[in-house]
Amino acid sequence: MNQPSGNKLPHVTTRRMLDMKQRGEKIAMLTAYDYTMARILDRSGVDAILVGDSASNVFAGHNTTLPMTVEEMIYHAKAVVRGVQAETRRAMVIVDMPFMSYQLSPEDAVRNAGKIMKEHECDAVKMEGGKVIAEAVKRITDIGIPVMGHLGLMPQSIYKYGSYKVRAMEEEEARQLIEDAKIIEEAGAFAIVLEKIPSKLAGEVSRSLTIPTIGIGAGPECDGQVLVINDMLGLNNEFHPRFVRRYADLSSVIEQAVKNYVDDVRSNSFPSEDESY
Ligand SMILES: Nc1nc(=O)c2c([nH]1)NC[C@@H]1CN(c3ccc(C(=O)N[C@@H](CCC(=O)O)C(=O)O)cc3)CN21
Numbered sequence: 041m042n043q044p045s046g047n048k049l050p051h052v053t054t055r056r057m058l059d060m061k062q063r064g065e066k067i068a069m070l071t072a073y074d075y076t077m078a079r080i081l082d083r084s085g086v087d088a089i090l091v092g093d094s095a096s097n098v099f100a101g102h103n104t105t106l107p108m109t110v111e112e113m114i115y116h117a118k119a120v121v122r123g124v125q126a127e128t129r130r131a132m133v134i135v136d137m138p139f140m141s142y143q144l145s146p147e148d149a150v151r152n153a154g155k156i157m158k159e160h161e162c163d164a165v166k167m168e169g170g171k172v173i174a175e176a177v178k179r180i181t182d183i184g185i186p187v188m189g190h191l192g193l194m195p196q197s198i199y200k201y202g203s204y205k206v207r208a209m210e211e212e213e214a215r216q217l218i219e220d221a222k223i224i225e226e227a228g229a230f231a232i233v234l235e236k237i238p239s240k241l242a243g244e245v246s247r248s249l250t251i252p253t254i255g256i257g258a259g260p261e262c263d264g265q266v267l268v269i270n271d272m273l274g275l276n277n278e279f280h281p282r283f284v285r286r287y288a289d290l291s292s293v294i295e296q297a298v299k300n301y302v303d304d305v306r307s308n309s310f311p312s313e314d315e316s317y
Pocket residue numbers: 093094097098105195203204205206236267268270271279280281282
């Protein structure tokens with residue numbers, strides 16, 4: 041059935057993600073921040089595209105994700121949604137709620153989640169935290185907005201941790217994480233990102249939940265994986281923690297192409313007659 045707007049719903053839905061977990065099919069997610077990249081990702085068959093607040097680092101050049109605003113997230117999300125709509129709209133588009141857009145109160149969280157959902161046609165929002173944000177997660181899912189959780193290393197809390205080291209290495213924090221995962225599932229989340237925690241713990245959490253876990257630096261026992269697109273394409277080679285697998289070396293490709301262009305301009309070999317009117 042066609043939507044009244046003429047826009048299609050995504051092929052991958054929260055329901056489909058749950059089915060994938062039950063069938064043991066892994067979920068492949070990547071981040072994107074713009075139209076061009078979103079088109080390529082959707083065409084390539086990725087299951088979900090995360091408009092991450094990592095845009096703060098890789099797009100805007102900040103040191104942390106904290107400066108990102110709701111308006112900036114919406115700007116990126118709109119571009120990404122246009123990208124998947126230009127393709128088959130297969131992938132789900134999930135948008136990170138930025139720092140301080142859901143921590144203040146459940147009311148504020150609902151307002152901001154609603155704003156993010158209303159301004160474009162993304163499919164879900166993502167929020168970092170356990171017990172503390174459970175009420176907000178429940179309120180947001182209750183009004184019909186799918187929520188993805190995010191536990192383990194939570195970059196919006198980096199000033200509390202003081203480093204990007206592996207989380208939940210100790211018994212107490214691991215126990216807390218298992219409990220938080222359960223709480224976020226019960227609050228209504230459809231999936232949970234597990235960032236930079238031991239594989240064994242991620243496996244335990246994945247088996248204890250009905251909803252899928254999406255890991256980043258959390259080992260092979262998660263129900264899916266996510267990476268920042270710039271990292272996996274080798275666009276910023278300075279950032280290379282062990283959980284990043286580099287599938288391309290695009291920074292070298294771009295550097296060489298730009299060098300060639302600069303040489304061609306300087307030597308007057310670009311543009312040619314064919315490239316002129
Ligand atoms: N480009 C990029 N990729 C990411 O995965 C990412 C972002 N940015 N920004 C938001 C968060 C922050 N994330 C991070 C940041 C650092 C490490 C990390 O492993 N850093 C150091 C180790 C730090 C330590 O052990 O003290 C490293 O090995 O590079 C991991 C995830 C994940 N997210």
